[in-house]
Amino acid sequence: MNVIVNRVAEFLKRFPPFSFLEKEDLYEVAQQVEIQYIEKGDTLFAQREPARPHFFVLKEGIIHLTEKSSKGEEIREICDEGDVFGVLALLGKRPYLLNSRVVQNSLIYAVPVSVFEKILEKNSRVALFFAAGFAAGQVVVRQDLSQGQRARGEFRKSTKDHSLLIFADQSEFKISEEVLSCSPETSIQTAAQLMAAAQVSSIIICDQNQFPLGILTDKDLRTRVLAKGISPDQPVSLVMTTPVVTRKKEDDFSTIYLTMIRNRLHHLVLTEDGSTQSPVNGLISDHDVFLSMGNSPAVLIHALMNTREVSEMRKIRDRAEQMLRYYLENEVSMDFVSSVMTEINDVIISQALMIAKEELRNQFPEMETIKFCFLSMGSEGREEQLLRTDLDNAIIYQDVPAGLAEKSREYFLMLGEQVIEILLACGFDPCPAKIMANNPDWIQPVSIWKNYFSEWILRPTPEALLKSSIFFDFRPVAGDSALAEELTLHIYQEIRKKKAFLSFMGTTALQTPPPLGFFKDFIVEKSGEHKDRFDLKARAMMPLTDLARLLVLSHEVVGINNTFKRFEKLAELEPSQSELFLQAGKAYEILMRMRALEGIEKGNNGRYLDPKSLGKIQRQLLKNTFSPISELQELIQIRFQLDYFRR
Template sequence: MENVIVERVADFLKQFPPFQEIHSADLHKIAAQVRVHYVPKRNFVFKEGDPAHTEFYVVQQGAVGLRSKSRSATAWIDICDEGDILGLRPLFADQTYAMEAVAREECVLYAIPIEAFKKVLANNQAVMDFLLESFASNTRNPKASEAKGKLLSANYASNEAQSTDLDFFQQAFYTKNPICLTAKATIQKAALLMNDHKISSLIIEENKLPIGIITDKDIRRWVATGEMQIADKVSEIMSSPVKCVPPTIHLAEVQTILLQHKIGHLCVTQDGTDQAEIIGILSEHDIVTAQANNPVALLKQIERVSKLESLTRIRESLSSLLEAYLNTALPMPYIMKVSGLITQALMHRVIELSEEKIGKAPVKFAWLGIGSQGRGEQLLLTDQDHALVFEDVSDEELETTQAYFLKLAKDVSRVLNELGYVFCPAEMMASNPKYCLSLSQWKSQFSKWIDQASTQNIMMCSIFFDYAKVYGEADLVKQISQHILQKLKGNQKFFAYLAEDAVKNPPPLGFFRQFIIEDDGEHKDEFDVKARAIQPLVDAARVLILAEGIEGKNNTVERFEKLIELEPQNEEVYAGCIKSFHVLSKFRAVEGFKNNSSGRYLELSSLSKSDKMKLKRAFKPIQEIQSLLKNRFKLSYFL
C-alpha cells in the first residue's frame, strides 16, 4: 500500500516544474519522504515572522493565499493552486517567513523535507536554477501556465514599481531559424555566410545541438591579427560551451545573463539547455529592438506620432506584445493594465489628430470609451463602442455644435476602423447622433433608461453604465456619473431589473457537468466564453457596485476588490470571482490571438483535459455570485 501512495505522489509531482527535471529514481525517493498535510479553510500554513519550517510545500488540492501583514487583509499578494510551490525561503535562507500563507479553501499539501531535497539539488542544476529564479524574483512558479511573474497583484504593486515592471516583463524577441555551421567548416566559409546573409554571428552545431558561437569580432580578432588563417576550422575560434536560454525568457533576464557572462550572444533552444534543438539566437541588437517595442517606449511613440501608418504599426506592436505576454504566462492583471494604458493612449492620440485636422472644438467635450474599453478590459481588436458628450449650448447653437462633433466622431471612427477596430454593427458609436449628445441630453437619456425599465432599456444601461473618459473634460463625465448615482439612489425596483438581467445566464454546465455549447448556427458545438462565463461576472460586479453608490469604479476586478472592502463577510465569493474573471479572460485572449478572432467562441475539442477542468472550476463563482444577487435583490419574489 505504501508503494502505491509513493507512486501517486510521484505521478502528481512529475506533472509540474521543477519536478519534471528530476530523474524518476530520485523523484520516487523524494515522494517516499513526502508528508501529506490537510489544511482546513482559513487555517495558516505558516505566518509572517514564523521560524523557518524544515519543509517546503506543493499544493495538491485547494488554494493557498499569500499576503503580508503590512497590507490590507483583503489584499492578496497571490493565490497558489494545484502544482504551485510555496514556502521556499528555508531552502535558501535560514530566516523567518516574509509573508503568511492561509488556506483559501480546504487544502491538501505535499510537504517535502528540505534536507532530503538538497541532495537532489546537488546533482540537478536545472532544478536549482528553477528554484533560485523563483526565490530571487519572488516568483511562485516561473514556468506556470497561469501566473508566471512576480508575486505582486495589481492592488499590491506600487506606482513607483510600474515602470520597472514594464521593463522587467518585456519579452526578449529572438531571431528564429539562425544560420548554423558545423565545427569542421572553415573560418572563410563562416565569413562568407555572414557577408551573404548580412549577419554578425553564427551558431556552431552538431546534430542540431549547439556547441559554440562565432561572431565577426572573433574573425577580426584571430584572422586580422594573423594568429589564425582563413583555412582553419571554426572550432579553433568559436566560443564554447554556448550559453543557452528558453524562448520564453524576459528582457531583464537576458540583460543579466549577458552582463554576468560578459558575452554578446545567446542561443535559444526548446528547453533552454544545450541538449535541445536550436530554434533561435539572441544578441545585444535584439535587446535594443525589444526595448524599442516595450510598453514605455510605445507610449512615448504614441505621443510623437503624426501619421496613420505610424499608429497602425504601434497597434500591431501592441498586439504582438500582448500575445507574447500571454505566451510567457504573465499575470492577467498586468497584461490588462498594459493593454488598457496603451489602447487609451492610442485612441487619445487619434482624437487629438482628428481635432487638429477638423479644427478646434466649439465647446468643451469628452470622448467616452464604452463596454470593455470603458472597463479597461480590452485585449483584442473588438468592435468600436464609444460615445461623446459636449457641454450644454443654447437651442440655437445645438444643431451646429452637434454637427461639428458628429464630423469629428466620423473621422475618429474611420481611423480606428483602419487601425483594426471594426465599426459597431449596432452603431453604438459617437458618430451616431443618438450617442453624440449634450450633457443635458445625456442626463435625460439616462433618466429615461432608468425610469422606464424595460428589456431594451436595461440592456442599454448594461452597456452605457460602463464608461471611462478617453479624451476631454473630466468634469463632464463626473456630472454624468453623479446624475446616474442620484437617479439610482434607493431605486430598488430598477436594481431588481438590473440584477434579473445579470442572472439571465446561469453557470454554463448541464446536469451532468457538461459544457453548455451552441447548438446551431455558425458556432455550433463551440462554447461562448464571453456570454456564458465572462459576462455574468461583469454584470454582477456592475449591479453590486452601483447599488453601493460607488462612483468611479468601472473595472470588473476593481469593483470586486472594492466590494471585498465593503463586505469582508463575502470576501471568498468576490475573490473567487476575481480569479475566475482572470482565468476566463485569458482563455478568450489566447483563443483570439491564435485564430485572429474576438476569442469569444472556444472549440472545446482542442482543449486539454486540464484546461477543461480549469474552465469548470472558473464557473463555480458564477453560481455563488448569482445566488448572492438573487438573495440580495429578492429576485425570487420579483420574478
C-alpha cells in the same frame, strides 16, 4: 506669485509624468513646488542620506547621479532638462542610493511627496508611467501606489532572465560603424558643418588615439551654443558633453538599452573594450533602439505619442498584440496586462482625436472653447479590451446656447466620424449595434445624456436594461473628464430615487444559466456558424460582468469599472463574502486570458471556444471559473428579492 506658478506649470507639462496630469492637478503641484538654485560643484543629496520629503525635476543645468565603487565614483545617470530624479522619496522613503553632483549651475523644482502621492493614487496614467519604468528595472515602485506592482512578482516567476521578458522577439538593432569624429580643438562651426555634410545628429570628440573625450549633438548646438550666444569660433570642447558613457559593440541589446535608459542618453558611444580608454568603433541612437524593440510598453507608448501617421499607428498596435501574446503566455499579472493594453488603446484614441481636431480646426474655429469628453464603454470602458474587438464609445459635450446647438452637433458628429475611421484603420472592429461615436444618437450634450440615463433607470424596459449593461461602464478617455463625473453623479442620484432599478438589473444578471449542463458538460451552441462551440463571452464572462456591476452600483462605488477590480473592492466592502468575491475576480482574469489567447491563436475575437480542443487541465480550469457564477446568482436573488420581480 501666480506668474511664477504659471511658468512652473508650463514647464512641467512638457514632460512626463506631469504631461499626464489634469490642469487642476498640475496647477496644485506647481503651487507647492520649491524652486532651488544650486551651484556647480555642490551636492544636492548624498549616498545613504535619508530621503527628503521631495523629489526633483531639473529645470536648467546638468546633474550627475554617481555611485562610489572600488573604481572610484562612477556616473550612473546624467540628468538633463525635465528629468525626474531623487524619486526614492516618492517611491520608497528609503536612503538615497546615489550621490547627486551638480556639473553645471542648476535650477531645480522640488516637488513635495505629499502632493504627488494623491495624484499617483487617482491617476492611472501617472502610475503606469512609473510601473513601466519599474518593469524595465529603472524605478522601484512602492506597493500601495503602483498598478503594475503585482506584475513584478510575475516577471520574476515567469523567467529568471529579466531581460528576456522586456526584449523578447527583438530584431537585430542597427549600429553605426562609420562614426563622425573630430578633435577637441575643432571649432563649433566646423563641427556643425561636418554633421550637416554627413547628415548625422551627433559628432564624437576624440583624442589622437581615437579615444572618446566627449560628444556634441544637435540638441547641444541649440541649447548650449545658439541659446546662450556662444561664438561658433570657440572650440568644440567648450560645449561637448563629457565624460561620455561607453559600452562594447558586442554587448547584448538589453545591456545597451538599459544603459541608455539609466543615463538618459540619446546616443551611446561604443568602443573596443567598452571604456573611454580605447578607440571608438560604433554609435547607437535612441531612434535605432526604438526601431529595434518590438514589445516594450514604454517604447510602444512613446512611438504612438510621437506619430500622427495612421498607418504607423496600426503597425504599433500590431506590435502591441505580439507583446500581449508574450505576456499572456508567461502568466504576467492580468492587472498589469490590462493596464498596459488600456493605456495603448487610450493613446491611440487620444492621437486620433488630435488628428481629427486639427483637420476640423479651420472649419469650426468657434468649437475650440466647447468642452467635451470622449467616452469608452463596454470592454474598453472596463479596461478589459485586450484584443481589437468591437468598439463601444460615445461623445458627451457641454450644453451650449441655442445659437450654437446645430453647429456643435455638426462638429462633434464629424469629429466622431473621423476618430472612428482612424480606429477602424488601426484594426479595431466596428460595433454591430452601432454604439459608436459616429452615431448621432451617442453624440449628445450632457443634458441629453442625463435624460437617457434617467429614462433607462425610471423605465427599465428590456431594451433599457440592455443599454444599461453597456453604457453604465463608461470611462472618460480624452477631453474634459468633469463632464463624465457630472454624469456619474446624476446616475447615482437617479438610482437613489428608484432603488427597484437594481432589482430589474438583477433579473438581467440571472438570465444566463450556469455554463454547465445537467451532466456537467459545457453548454455549447446548438446551431449556426459556431455550432458545438462554447460562448466564453455570453455564458461565462458577461454573467460575472453583470453581477459585479450590479453589486458595485448598489454600494455606490465610483471610479472602478474593471470587473476583477470591482470584485476586489467588493471583497473589501463585504468581508463576510470576501472569499467568493476574490474567487470571482480570479475566475474573470482566467477567462480574459483564455479568450485573448484563443483570439490571438485563431486570428479572431476569441469569443467561441471548442471544448474538444482543450486538454484535461484546461477543461478543469475553465470549469472551475464557473463555480462563482451560480453562488453569486443565488446571493443577488436573495439580496434584491428577485423572486418577486420574476413572477
